[in-house]
Amino acid sequence: MTNEPHRWAPIPNKFGTFAAWVDGEGRVARFSFHLKRAPREDRDAVRDEKALAFVQKQIDEYCDGKRRIFDFELAPTGNDFQLKVWNALTKIPFGETTSYGALAKKIGYPDAARAVGAANGANPIALIVPCHRVIGADGSLTGFGGGLPLKQALLAHEARVAGMPIDLFA
Numbered sequence: 001m002t003n004e005p006h007r008w009a010p011i012p013n014k015f016g017t018f019a020a021w022v023d024g025e026g027r028v029a030r031f032s033f034h035l036k037r038a039p040r041e042d043r044d045a046v047r048d049e050k051a052l053a054f055v056q057k058q059i060d061e062y063c064d065g066k067r068r069i070f071d072f073e074l075a076p077t078g079n080d081f082q083l084k085v086w087n088a089l090t091k092i093p094f095g096e097t098t099s100y101g102a103l104a105k106k107i108g109y110p111d112a113a114r115a116v117g118a119a120n121g122a123n124p125i126a127l128i129v130p131c132h133r134v135i136g137a138d139g140s141l142t143g144f145g146g147g148l149p150l151k152q153a154l155l156a157h158e159a160r161v162a163g164m165p166i167d168l169f170a
Contacts, residue, residue, distance in 0.1 A: 006045040009052035010035050013063045015153060020055045021045055027075035031125045033146035065161040068094035070128045085119035092133040095162025099137045
């Protein structure tokens with residue numbers, strides 16, 4: 001493990017301009033839908049587009065419908081429960097959704113839907129760890145750090161690429 005500062009870069013794409021960070025070993029440590037917040041997210045991080053070119057490439061492929069699974073080594077920071085939830089999020093198939101309650105059951109905490117929701121909301125690697133694929137038990141869109149219009153756009157994009165109905169939540 002190195003003590004090098006994180007590297008970060010804006011990640012422009014068809015959904016907006018996001019921001020991503022990698023640690024000293026090149027592992028994705030953070031991904032945010034809010035570029036304007038980037039300088040405050042990690043004040044010691046060094047802006048370095050070249051160090052994050054591999055992230056930009058895979059985001060471009062995702063946006064072009066050519067990538068369904070990201071191939072990054074991840075380095076999220078969280079407690080054991082959060083890490084368990086975030087790991088489970090990575091197993092939600094592209095183009096599909098699940099509920100907080102179903103995810104809670106899947107990780108062995110059937111009565112922890114709210115805690116799963118809180119961990120989902122604290123996900124530091126949005127999109128790549130697909131928190132947007134979690135919806136309410138009634139099928140409704142629920143809170144999302146990038147805003148509900150972005151959540152709907154990401155789900156519609158994935159449904160379209162996966163060949164599923166795209167009239168989600170209409």
